[in-house]
Structure formats: structure tokens, C-alpha cells
Amino acid sequence: xxxxxxxxxxxxxxxxxxxxxxxxxxxxxxxxxxxxxxxxxxxxxxxxxxxxxxxxxxxxxxxxxxxxxxxxxxxxxxxxxxxxxxxxxxxxxxxxxxxxxxxxxxxxxxxxxxxxxxxxxxxxxxxxxxxxxxxxxxxxxxxxxxxxxxxxxxxxxxxxxxxxxxxxxxxxxxxxxxxxxxxxxxxxxxxxxxxxxxxxxxxxxxxxxxxxxxxxxxxxxxxxxxxxxxxxxxxxxxxxxxxxxxxxxxxxxxxxxxxxxxxxxxxxxxxxxxxxxxxxxxxxxxxxxxxxxxxxxxxxxxxxxxxxxxxxxxxxxxxxxxxxxxxxxxxxxxxxxxxxxxxxxxxxxxxxxxxxxxxxxxxxxxxxxxxxxxxxxxxxxxxxxxxxxxxxxxxxxxxxxxxxxx
Numbered sequence: 001x002x003x004x005x006x007x008x009x010x011x012x013x014x015x016x017x018x019x020x021x022x023x024x025x026x027x028x029x030x031x032x033x034x035x036x037x038x039x040x041x042x043x044x045x046x047x048x049x050x051x052x053x054x055x056x057x058x059x060x061x062x063x064x065x066x067x068x069x070x071x072x073x074x075x076x077x078x079x080x081x082x083x084x085x086x087x088x089x090x091x092x093x094x095x096x097x098x099x100x101x102x103x104x105x106x107x108x109x110x111x112x113x114x115x116x117x118x119x120x121x122x123x124x125x126x127x128x129x130x131x132x133x134x135x136x137x138x139x140x141x142x143x144x145x146x147x148x149x150x151x152x153x154x155x156x157x158x159x160x161x162x163x164x165x166x167x168x169x170x171x172x173x174x175x176x177x178x179x180x181x182x183x184x185x186x187x188x189x190x191x192x193x194x195x196x197x198x199x200x201x202x203x204x205x206x207x208x209x210x211x212x213x214x215x216x217x218x219x220x221x222x223x224x225x226x227x228x229x230x231x232x233x234x235x236x237x238x239x240x241x242x243x244x245x246x247x248x249x250x251x252x253x254x255x256x257x258x259x260x261x262x263x264x265x266x267x268x269x270x271x272x273x274x275x276x277x278x279x280x281x282x283x284x285x286x287x288x289x290x291x292x293x294x295x296x297x298x299x300x301x302x303x304x305x306x307x308x309x310x311x312x313x314x315x316x317x318x319x320x321x322x323x324x325x326x327x328x329x330x331x332x333x334x335x336x337x338x339x340x341x342x343x344x345x346x347x348x349x350x351x352x353x354x355x356x357x358x359x360x361x362x363x364x365x366x367x368x369x370x371x372x373x374x375x376x377x378x379x380x381x382x383x384x385x386x387x388x389x390x391x392x393x394x395x396x397x398x399x400x401x402x403x404x405x406x
Contacts, residue, residue, distance in 0.1 A: 001026045005093065007094045014115075020398060024398065030045070053065045068098075093112075093114055095158075095161075113159060116180060117314060127140070127141070166182055181404060184393050185317070193380075194211075213302060215246070231352060234275070235358035236276060239362050240285075241280065250288065251289070269287070308337070310337065328365050329346075330348045332349070340382070
């Protein structure tokens with residue numbers, strides 16, 4: 001079977017699936033943006049970077065940008081068909097940026113599968129969740145609804161769709177949910193596992209942490225409110241005052257991945273660091289920025305308490321990887337997390353905005369590591385049982401590509 005993956009940042013969510021299908025004997029090709037420099041496990045074709053859409057009515061601008069990207073992907077697809085005779089049996093593309101919108105015009109005979117990650121909603125999800133950033137005004141709600149137009153179109157065109165979690169699948173309208181298969185991308189639990197010999201050196205210092213040391217870890221692609229950076233930082237003064245031997249290690253970029261940038265020109269990192277400056281010993285708070293994957297795993301393996309927070313939004317891989325590494329996870333009591341964490345059994349849940357609750361629960365985890373042992377073990381067992389790459393996710397994903405939508 002000929003299979004075409006489509007993703008502007010390929011391999012993205014297809015990092016394990018694409019090579020597994022190739023190994024299974026399928027002919028696998030990926031279509032991605034020419035600006036993407038990520039290494040690929042399969043052969044790649046590229047489409048031209050679409051122009052930025054900076055004019056026109058604001059409500060239509062996002063759809064216009066997605067349509068432009070879809071048009072560039074379609075032009076590259078036509079070249080693949082006309083010049084190289086490539087006609088896929090299956091197209092599997094991420095619907096988030098519009099790349100799949102016009103591919104049926106080029107290959108009407110192909111099964112079109114989409115990775116349907118999340119449907120935006122004006123109310124009930126991330127928008128308006130945080131009272132610190134209210135978005136109840138009509139213009140904001142209209143804009144969020146407008147941003148869903150290309151996602152709806154992609155779902156209507158698709159023969160079948162895949163979503164990684166039940167929470168995320170439930171964000172789509174009921175009329176479209178019958179198309180969705182729920183299957184997570186998978187966690188390689190052979191790689192992401194506890195390591196009592198793990199060690200993490202802090203650059204620019206003589207500090208070196210090992211498994212069992214009094215370390216709190218926090219990981220996010222970017223340090224921003226969507227992933228609870230502000231709630232976490234506000235909890236630290238009390239934790240560090242109560243636990244004078246504790247250190248905090250934070251991984252994440254200074255920009256933002258989701259939501260708007262601060263209006264004052266500062267980064268979210270700087271804003272909330274300034275808020276607690278003078279209230280705690282910042283020499284014990286270590287920002288590592290973005291780090292290589294092996295270093296990130298070492299942090300999870302040495303951590304005594306791992307904090308994970310998120311708005312009602314896409315569930316981050318880092319939560320499941322922390323569980324697979326047998327970290328003692330303390331997470332926000334939000335809908336995507338409750339699908340994975342059961343309070344007191346495989347982790348702890350704390351209200352996203354309860355700063356005192358975060359300080360208390362983190363402090364308890366540091367003070368009594370033995371109490372976290374059964375939670376850590378249960379966390380890893382659950383990830384293996386539900387999200388293990390080889391025994392759970394890959395069989396499900398390959399079956400989806402080979403059979404869904406027929």
C-alpha cells in the first residue's frame with residue numbers, strides 16, 4: 001500500500017507510526033513544508049511556504065492562512081502525481097493547519113484520514129477558563145468560532161479521523177464524532193523508564209542531582225499560562241521556605257506556544273519570575289530552557305515531585321512520560337488530566353488555581369517520598385497498560401491507517 005503522511009512539522013505525531021508502516025512493507029512518503037528541517041524517518045517531499053495573510057477581515061484571516069497552506073500542499077501533490085506518477089492509497093494528515101483541505105482534488109481515489117487533535121470552542125474549554133485572562137467579549141468568541149472553520153471542513157472531507165484522547169475527541173461536534181477513532185501516539189516505555197542511576201548536572205553550577213534528591217520538576221514546551229506556569233511559580237515561595245534543601249528545575253522555552261503573548265512586552269517567564277522575586281531563594285530555581293531529550297528524561301528520573309498543569313486543552317506527552325518514568329506526579333484537576341490521573345492512586349490532583357493547595361501538596365511530596373512510591377508504580381503500570389507504544393498504540397495506529405474509512 002502507498003501511504004502519504006502530511007504534516008508541516010513532520011514527523012510530529014507520526015514519528016513512530018511512519019517508520020513502523022515502512023517496516024511493515026508499505027511504501028511511505030511524507031509531505032511537509034520546505035521550512036521544516038526536522039530529521040525524517042521516511043522519504044520526504046516538500047511544498048512551498050505559503051504567504052502570510054495580513055489583510056482582509058479579521059474573522060476570515062485564519063481560514064485564509066489555512067487555505068493558502070492547503071493550496072501549496074495541493075500544488076506539491078499535483079507535481080507528485082503528474083511528474084512522478086505517485087498516487088497514494090491512503091493520505092494521513094494533521095488537520096490543524098489546512099494542509100489536507102484540497103488533497104482530495106488531486107487524489108479523489110485515496111482514502112483521506114486526518115489527525116483531529118482538538119476543536120476550538122468559544123466557551124467550555126481553554127477560552128475563558130482562567131479568570132486572570134477573561135475572554136468573554138463577543139469579538140473574542142466570534143474569532144475562536146471562526147478559527148474552527150478549517151477543522152470542520154477537514155472533518156467533513158475525511159473518510160475517518162483519529163484523536164489521541166477521549167477528552168480531545170469530545171471537543172468535536174456530536175455529528176462528527178462517529179468518524180473519530182481514539183488512539184494515543186504512544187509512549188516508548190522501554191526508553192522512558194525509571195533509572196536509579198540517573199544524574200542531572202545544572203549548567204553553570206557545581207550542582208548535580210541524583211534519583212531521590214529533593215528536586216521538583218516542571219516541564220513545558222513554553223513557559224506560559226496555558227500550561228500553568230503562573231500557578232506553579234506562585235506556589236514556590238512557600239515550598240522553598242518550608243523545604244530549605246529543595247531545588248526546582250524548570251524546562252521550557254521563554255516564548256509562548258499557545259494563547260497570546262503578554263501585552264507588556266515581557267515574556268511570561270519573566271513576568272511571573274519577577275512576581276516572586278524577593279519572596280524566595282531564586283538560587284534554588286534553575287531554568288534550563290529547552291534541552292535534549294536524554295537530559296529531559298534524566299530530569300524526570302531524578303525528580304521527587306513532578307508538577308504538570310494544563311488548561312482544558314491538548315494533553316501534553318510530558319505527563320505520560322513523567323508517569324512512565326515513575327515520577328511522583330502532581331497535576332492540575334482539569335478535564336484532560338482526569339482521563340489519566342486518579343487522585344491518590346497514580347498521582348495527585350490539585351485545583352489549577354489553588355496556590356496554597358499546590359504549595360502544600362508539593363511540600364508533602366518532598367517531605368515524605370515513601371508515600372509516593374505506590375503512586376509512582378501505579379503511574380507506570382497505567383501508562384504501559386494504556387499507552388505503551390509497541391503493545392498498545394502502534395497496533396491500534398497501524399490498524400487505523402490500513403483499515404479505517406473503507
